[in-house]
Amino acid sequence: MNPEPFFQLDRVIHEKGRMAIMSMLAASADLSFTELRDALGMTDGNLTTHIRTLQEAGYLSVTKSFQNNRSLTTCSLTRAGRQAFANYINLLEQIVRETRSNEQ
Amino acid sequence: MESNWATGHLQVIRTLMERSAVYRRALAPVMTSNGVLGTAAAAVGLAARIEAPRAFIGYWMAVALVGVAGSFLLARRQALKDAEPFWSPPTRRVAQALLPPLLFGFVLGLLLVVRGGSLGGGAPGPALCLFWLPLVWIALYGCALHAAGFFMPRGMKIFGWALVLASSVIGAAGAFGRFDWAEPPLFGNGVMGLVFGLAHLAYGVYLYFTEQSGNET
Numbered sequence: 476m477n478p479e480p481f482f483q484l485d486r487v488i489h490e491k492g493r494m495a496i497m498s499m500l501a502a503s504a505d506l507s508f509t510e511l512r513d514a515l516g517m518t519d520g521n522l523t524t525h526i527r528t529l530q531e532a533g534y535l536s537v538t539k540s541f542q543n544n545r546s547l548t549t550c551s552l553t554r555a556g557r558q559a560f561a562n563y564i565n566l567l568e569q570i571v572r573e574t575r576s577n578e579q
Numbered sequence: 580m581e582s583n584w585a586t587g588h589l590q591v592i593r594t595l596m597e598r599s600a601v602y603r604r605a606l607a608p609v610m611t612s613n614g615v616l617g618t619a620a621a622a623v624g625l626a627a628r629i630e631a632p633r634a635f636i637g638y639w640m641a642v643a644l645v646g647v648a649g650s651f652l653l654a655r656r657q658a659l660k661d662a663e664p665f666w667s668p669p670t671r672r673v674a675q676a677l678l679p680p681l682l683f684g685f686v687l688g689l690l691l692v693v694r695g696g697s698l699g700g701g702a703p704g705p706a707l708c709l710f711w712l713p714l715v716w717i718a719l720y721g722c723a724l725h726a727a728g729f730f731m732p733r734g735m736k737i738f739g740w741a742l743v744l745a746s747s748v749i750g751a752a753g754a755f756g757r758f759d760w761a762e763p764p765l766f767g768n769g770v771m772g773l774v775f776g777l778a779h780l781a782y783g784v785y786l787y788f789t790e791q792s793g794n795e796t
Contacts, residue, residue: 494588498595506599513733514598564592570585 480569487532488563492517492525497534497552497560505538505551526550534559602669602731605657607786609650614780616646621772625765632708635767636688639716643685646775669730676726680719687715709767710753717746717774738782742774 488497495515499506506514512522529535534556538549552560620642623629629638658665691708721742728736749770 494592495595498592499599501592502596502599514595564589567585567589571589574585 480566480573484566485559485563487528487534488559490525492521493529494563496522496525496529496550497556497563500535500550500552501557501560503551505549508548508550511550529556532556532559602673602727604670605653606732606735607783608653608657609783610779610786611783612649612653613646614776614778614783616642616649617774617776617779618772619776621768621776624768624771629768630705630709632705633692635709636692636712639713639771640685640688640692642775647681672730673727676730677723680723680726684716684719688712711750713767713770714746714750714753717770718743720775721746734782734786738778742778745774 488494492515496511499511499514508522508526511517512519515522517525526535526537530537534553536551536553538551540547540549620639624635624638629635654670655665658667658670691712721739721744723739724742725736725739728734728739
């Protein structure tokens, strides 16, 4: 078993909450803070913390606007975020393939 | 062991990505146009006194077909405008969720029109066709919207629930003699216009003001 792919996994994404956020955003152009919070069942504080971590890694951009006199926070993946997420999935698939080939 | 967690992670990612792909295409225009259609059809039905049971059923089934066709055209136009595939996975899931209750409602109406006289003896009466059938149609439509609501913005499930509850309450009121059975023609066209017309119109206007830009994610 080659341990290399496991150690290459992006530690920013390889956390349950952040992986969920990245997954949701990977399938969407953008999602509002409320949509993410409701879909993932996170608290406001928890989601904010994860978003900040992803933002600092350059994987996520946050846009603030106003809609019907209410502030609207929208999140979307950056180009680097999409690339990092694609790499993360490739590595997971590689781990699955290698483990299965070793088992046979 | 490692394969298990990696497979688990991939499965979670796939599920979340599917859940994220919520259907939002042209909801406000679809709701508004169906609202206008339903209101106009009810007005015509009342003015032209479309009261004979079979004529009433046939008329509203034709209106429903026009509404469904119009909805598809609006969704397709929006997809073309956004350079997206029309028959996308979210669209497919919504169509699959809508189909069973809508199909049953259509078949039920068709059976009453074609074989009404043979069902339980005698021609279908006004109470059945102009009171109970509209309520069944509304409830089935509510079930369809509720099922589709799992792949659409949350409000759609609430709208579906509201229709099911409204038809249940009106049905109970009818069963306990709160309606004058001499008035089913007025009730039939009236309730169809109220639910398939004004309620859609109100929801469509609400969506216009609250929907985020962008359609299908």
